Amino acid sequence: MAITTTKSAFWKGFRDSAPFLFMASPFGFLFGVLAAEAGLIVPEAFAFSLTVFAGAAQFTALQLMQENAPLIIILISALAVNLRMAMYSASLTPYLGDAPMWQRAIAAYFIVDQSYALSVVQFETEPEMPLPQRVAYFFGTNGLITPAWVIATALGALVGTRIPESWGVDFVLPLAFLAMIGPMLRTPAHVAACFVAVAASLPAAALPYNLGLIVAGIAGMVAGAQAELWLERQKAKAEGAK
């Protein structure tokens, strides 16, 4: 169905994002619970989700703060998890880059996994969509997710303060990370990056100041990039041989 007005573009984005509610709300809630367990009060957890608005990076920072890692390591690691946002920003630019600066400045805050994934698919399927509708669609994809994420965090933090410490939820955070990794492994290059990062992280854990995380992360990142290059060359060779 072709979109006819800016308003309907917004609502289409809104509807398309609905399934992601089932992902964002429980994870926001879980972040709130774990933040409360780590000693954050409700306004702190709320401010965290509202201003940073990036699940995986928030979990990363929470874990490292509990390990008493140095500030600089916490910031570098969590921002490294968020580097993909720069990639999303780059790939949305051809579609939204001509919008007025104030719209782009607001849109930047709303670049997350879901809004990026939905928008790129929409813009690629309907390349003739005019700019104001593209902007409206993009904002529409955040109409549900953003409030859900922030409210779920606050609710989680409220509940979390009531959970007794004896319940031992301190292994839930590692499980949350593990659950996130599986769906990320889309190509052999992703698997290579993950495998090298894991293999490097165990001996690197002996390094002081949680530096091992940075070292293993860089090793995995380079491994992924190299694996991708290698796979491309193999593909080119196979095609050349035909």
Add this chain to the structure above:
Amino acid sequence: MSSIPTPVLWTVIIGLALGSYGLRFAFIGFMGGKPIPEWLMRHLRYTAVAIIPALVAPLVVWPAPTGGDPSLMHFAAAAATFAAGYLTRNVLIGLGTGGLSLLLLYLAA
């Protein structure tokens, strides 16, 4: 678990808020239509999938609830979480499976 000092927490929140916004704004705000170099894109693609496993692997091998002693129970729950998430491509099914297996192992132990 030691509690997080308030100044550290707020430095992290503000630093991450500004840094994340900067990353999101970088290209859509500043670069206009300029393409991002291919080698940079190639590395950006693999940051999350490298950092998160590197963070989690030591937490599984030396789990916090046992005080860092390797534990088969925690390892099994971790393996189940990862396998379910990988096979179903669904984060919540992965997390549910892991939580459930941890609970079962805990009750059985």
